[in-house]
Amino acid sequence: MNEEHATGREQPWDEGTPGVLRLPSGRLVRGRGLRRPLDPSARTPTYGVYLLGAPPPPTPWASHWLRWPDFRLPADREAAHAALTGAWARAATERVELACAGGRGRTGTALACLAVLDGVPAHEAVAYVRTHYDRHAVETPWQRRYVRRFPPSR
Template identity: 50%
Template sequence: MSDNTPLPGSIRLPDGSWVRGRGLRRPQPTGPAPRFGLYLGSARLRREHDAGLGWPHTWLDWPDFRLPRDEDAAVREIRALHERARAGEAVEVACAGGVGRTGTVIACLAVLSGVDPAEAVAWTRQHHHPRAVETPGQRRWVRRFTPG
């Protein structure tokens, strides 16, 4: 484990790892920058925010209120983000608003950290945002998400 402290606003996953979920439309939180970020959105969102992300990061093409365009790549990136968090890296995940897509990834991270997929949305709404994982399609995707 690294001696990194969690980023301000991070939540603790059931396996003890930390991740910050946020909305890119809001001001960047004060404090240290993430060591890595996973960002979810359109080419337009990327154009608007990429220059302000001065740390290593990956973008997934993920339309608002939908699922990622490349679901296999999304699963790989979510698993990689979880491994970084487990290793103690200061990581974040963000979309425009920080609720639907970000909540969907946090729910998948919760599954990877031991939460039953059927309970992951409720866990995320309790710990991240009460409206996280906004659409029926996103909820179904979380229920199908498997740890291995």
């Protein structure tokens, strides 16, 4: 039995792991493009939210599919808010990853929404993610607008 399971606590992401974003609260969340294979030596998520137009392949960890077509916005905004709020809450104690095919547009948008939930003003969240995750994150004007209008809580 590894140490994580023996103590009942999950070890957090390593901050130096590619794609890991530190939110102002200290929560660590990994963004990733599913087209890139996982590093077999890296820790796996304990929970993933997959932002895709079609169902993702199965994973050995708990996951949630959020229907979100490429270069677009989530198909169901209420479901998106609930999924992202849940991911943000879980990131306090679990290794959460958000991923789309490329890891920039939808993933960046979702990470920016998590930043809003974490206290970053909505009008600064895209810049925060571009500075700390990927300078090309949040690819379309409507994705930027979605973040600016994302409610910090309901």
